[in-house]
Amino acid sequence: xxxINFIRNNPNDFDKSLKxxxxxxxxxxxLNLDKSKRDxxxxxxxLRSTRKSLSSDFSKSNEEDKKKLQKEVHKxxxxxxxxxxxxxxxxxxxxxxxxxxxxxxxxxxxxxEDETNNKLIKTSGDIPSFDFEPLSHYQLxxxxxxxxxxxxxxxxGARFVYLKKDLARLERALANFMxxxxxxxxxxxxxxxxxxxxxxxxxxxxxLPKFAEDLFKTENDHWLIPTAEVPLTNIVLDxxxxxxxxxxxxxxxxxxxxxxxxxxxxxxxxxxRQHQFSKVxxxxxxxxxxxxxxxxxxLNCATSILDDLKIxxxxxxxxxxxxxxxxxxxxxxxxxxxxxxKYREISxxxxxxxxxxxxxxxxxxxxxxxxxxHTLNGSGLxxxxxxxxxxxxxxxxxxxxxxxxxxxxxxxGKKIISSV
RNA sequence: GGACAGAUGGGUGAGUGGCUGAAACCAACGGAUUGCUAAUCCGUCGUACUUCGUAAGAGGUACCGAGGGUUCGAAUCCCUCUCUGUCCGCCA
Numbered sequence: 001x002x003x004i005n006f007i008r009n010n011p012n013d014f015d016k017s018l019k020x021x022x023x024x025x026x027x028x029x030x031l032n033l034d035k036s037k038r039d040x041x042x043x044x045x046x047l048r049s050t051r052k053s054l055s056s057d058f059s060k061s062n063e064e065d066k067k068k069l070q071k072e073v074h075k076x077x078x079x080x081x082x083x084x085x086x087x088x089x090x091x092x093x094x095x096x097x098x099x100x101x102x103x104x105x106x107x108x109x110x111x112x113e114d115e116t117n118n119k120l121i122k123t124s125g126d127i128p129s130f131d132f133e134p135l136s137h138y139q140l141x142x143x144x145x146x147x148x149x150x151x152x153x154x155x156x157g158a159r160f161v162y163l164k165k166d167l168a169r170l171e172r173a174l175a176n177f178m179x180x181x182x183x184x185x186x187x188x189x190x191x192x193x194x195x196x197x198x199x200x201x202x203x204x205x206x207x208l209p210k211f212a213e214d215l216f217k218t219e220n221d222h223w224l225i226p227t228a229e230v231p232l233t234n235i236v237l238d239x240x241x242x243x244x245x246x247x248x249x250x251x252x253x254x255x256x257x258x259x260x261x262x263x264x265x266x267x268x269x270x271x272x273r274q275h276q277f278s279k280v281x282x283x284x285x286x287x288x289x290x291x292x293x294x295x296x297x298x299l300n301c302a303t304s305i306l307d308d309l310k311i312x313x314x315x316x317x318x319x320x321x322x323x324x325x326x327x328x329x330x331x332x333x334x335x336x337x338x339x340x341x342k343y344r345e346i347s348x349x350x351x352x353x354x355x356x357x358x359x360x361x362x363x364x365x366x367x368x369x370x371x372x373x374h375t376l377n378g379s380g381l382x383x384x385x386x387x388x389x390x391x392x393x394x395x396x397x398x399x400x401x402x403x404x405x406x407x408x409x410x411x412x413g414k415k416i417i418s419s420v
Numbered sequence: 421g422g423a424c425a426g427a428u429g430g431g432u433g434a435g436u437g438g439c440u441g442a443a444a445c446c447a448a449c450g451g452a453u454u455g456c457u458a459a460u461c462c463g464u465c466g467u468a469c470u471u472c473g474u475a476a477g478a479g480g481u482a483c484c485g486a487g488g489g490u491u492c493g494a495a496u497c498c499c500u501c502u503c504u505g506u507c508c509g510c511c512a
Contacts, residue, residue, distance in 0.1 A: 041470065045481040052481090055493040059438065066492075073492045240430090240467095365430095370467085 001358040002098045004034060017104035020111050020320040026101060033094045040087040044080055051076045099203075100210055103355040105320045106292075106329040112319030118332070119319070124303065125312030127336055132397045136339030137388040138270035141167060143399045144419050147271070158268070159260065159275045163387075166417040170390065170403075171278065173410035175253045175383050178280040178305055182380055186301045188251035188282060193231030195254055196222035201234040204360035206326035206352075216257045216275075224257035228281035229377040236285055236362040240370055247294065248285040251380065253278060270388070272344070277384040284376040287364070288354065291374035295351040299331050302347045302380045309386070309404045311393050312336040314343055328353045331378075335385070339392040346385045349378030 007014045011027035018026060054073055061069060110119045141147025146167035152160040163171055182188040202208040202223050207215060207230065216224040225231060232250045241248075256279050267273035282301060286294045299315065306313045318330040327350035334343035354372035357363070363370040394402040400418035403411050 038470070041481085045470065048481060052493085056438070058492050061492095070492050077492095242430095 001355065002101060002104075003354075003358065004030075004094070004098070007031065008034065014104070018101065020105050020109075021102055021323075022113060022321055023101065026097065030094065030097055033090055033097075037087065037090045037094060040083055040090065044083045044087060047076050047080050047083070051080070099359070102323075102325045103206075103328050103352060105323065106351070106353075108317075109323070109329050110317065110319045111321075113321040115319070115322045117319035118322055119317040121315040121317050121331065123312070123314040124307065125310070125336075127312055128338060128393060130338065130395075134338035134392060134395060135399070136270060137337075137391040139339070140391045140395055140399060140401065141271075144401075144417065146417075149270075156275075159273065161271055161274060166411075166414070167387070169411060170407070170417065171383055171387050173407050174386050174390070175278060175280055176410050177308075177407055178380060178383070178386075179251060179253055181305060181308070182251040182280070182282060182301060185304075186249075186282075188249040188301075191232060191235075191250050191252045193225075193228060193235075193252050193254065195225050195231070197225055197230055197234070198222065201230055201237065204237055205230050205233050205356050206324075206359065210325065213261045214259050216259060225254065226258045227256050227279060227377075227379075228252040228254040229283060232281060232283035233285075233356055233375050233377060234360060235283075236357075236373065236375075237360045239362060241285075241362075241364040241373070243287075243364055243366065246285065246287055246364060246373075247290065250283045250285075251280060253280045253383070271384050272388065274384065277382065279382045279384075280380050282349075282376075282378045282380040285362070286374050286376070288371065288374050291351050291353060291376060294374075294376055295329060295331070295349060298376055298378045298380075299333075299349045302333055302349055302378050305381055305386075306333070306335060306346075306389075308406045309390065311389050311404075313346070324348070324350060326350070326352045326355050328355070333381070335389045337389060337392050338395075344385065346389065347379040347381045349376070351376050 002014075007027055007030055011031060014027045015025035018024070051073055054069055054076075058066060058069055110117055112118070135143075138147060138149070141163075142149070144167070146164045148162040148164065149160075152162050179190060183190050196218065199208060199221070202215070207226060215226055218224070223230075231254075232252055235250060236248070255276055257276055260273055260275060263273060271277070282298055284291075284294050284298060303313065303315065313333055313335045316332045316334060318327075318332055323330045330348055330350040332345050333347040333349070335346040336342075337344050352375045354374055356375045357372040362373050362375075364373055390404060390407075391401055394404060396402065396416075398418070400416050403415050403417060408415055
């Protein structure tokens with residue numbers, strides 16, 4: 001949600017920033033509506049004031065005056081009703097516009113229409129070489145008979161999978177490893193959040209109202225979370241925090257449910273793009289002046305997982321056209337997948353500034369009043385895709401998989417996954 | 421699912437039609453005082469929007485879970501919904 005005061009005071013900056021996100025200017029439309037809203041508001045407040053003072057005279061009046069007063073107030077009431085219904089209409093229009101415009105990018109975000117303008121920030125690790133043709137994760141998984149897409153499609157349809165035996169264990173090992181790092185080394189508080197949430201929560205983080213078609217909804221009007229970002233960030237929904245509570249850092253391992261409506265035909269094979277996947281999420285709630293450095297910190301927390309797993313990756317700064325709706329600035333971490341012979345996204349770390357906080361009405365107390373918080377979220381990491389990366393990077397010629405050293409304790413001491 | 425009870429400012433809690441934006445107490449903050457810890461006294465102490473003003477500031481409106489209704493006037497009466505608590509039933 002955008003700050004109407006900012007738009008009033010900086011209409012040109014607002015439009016310029018929107019233009020960076022390839023959106024046409026909006027400020028004059030918004031400000032016109034805002035002007036008429038305030039006119040209506042002033043009128044209605046004056047009428048209410050009159051009504052109040054007339055009413056307070058009532059008990060002191062004689063019978064005749066009482067009748068007059070009743071009549072008069074009736075008239076005023078009709079006017080108020082009329083004006084306030086207009087007011088409501090204008091207010092809804094303004095909110096509709098404000099809540100459907102994406103966040104404004106930070107100054108150092110490169111301009112671009114799409115991912116082709118993303119900027120490479122760093123590359124880590126060498127691209128591994130194999131003395132055989134490396135297989136894709138689904139070939140490896142199916143050969144091991146630990147990844148079953150056929151049965152999943154009978155039971156649940158396309159874009160689902162059964163993981164079995166050591167691969168099921170590996171998924172759990174990865175999640176536990178990530179959670180341990182983030183809670184013990186990185187100061188995140190572990191949470192098990194609700195996986196079904198209400199409209200308000202999904203609105204708060206910005207998936208609603210624009211992106212309802214990407215989400216699963218229950219018959220009872222709950223949404224299945226598309227990411228733990230939603231319940232974790234909404235921990236501060238509609239609340240006023242004390243300064244000493246900040247920063248707040250939360251992590252959770254949850255399933256994520258996505259309809260993938262716009263991606264028919266894309267990544268149809270394998271575990272790359274599923275309706276359900278698990279992810280370890282990181283969320284930080286910080287003071288406004290601290291969000292920029294918190295984003296760097298969060299990025300480091302996420303990349304450290306891949307460093308520990310000894311898998312190569314690169315970090316991209318997303319261009320204005322490739323960023324998500326709520327983000328001011330986003331880094332993607334892309335992991336090297338030998339089976340695809342390219343980098344694929346495994347994490348996205350975003351600073352949302354006060355954009356979500358305004359929608360959630362989340363503030364903290366300062367001596368100068370209550371101030372909107374800044375929120376950040378990042379994957380740390382997408383567990384399903386990390387499993388893919390481990391399989392493809394640690395594969396052997398015979399189709400077995402070496403277990404990364406840091407995961408061995410989490411695999412009950414096992415060092416290799418094989419079908420025998 | 422059934423039967424009750426409840427929802428008031430940071431907290432406890434008073435308030436059943438007008439002088440209540442809301443008592444009192446606690447917490448918090450500012451100050452005074454006692455040599456320290458503590459105690460006592462005085463003061464301040466909700467939010468949002470808005471009007472006037474360069475500003476300091478001065479007004480106004482709304483908000484007592486949410487939304488409707490009754491009334492000249494609603495925290496207070498009526499309706500609907502949501503949530504919380506207790507008991508019963510069912511259940512991982």
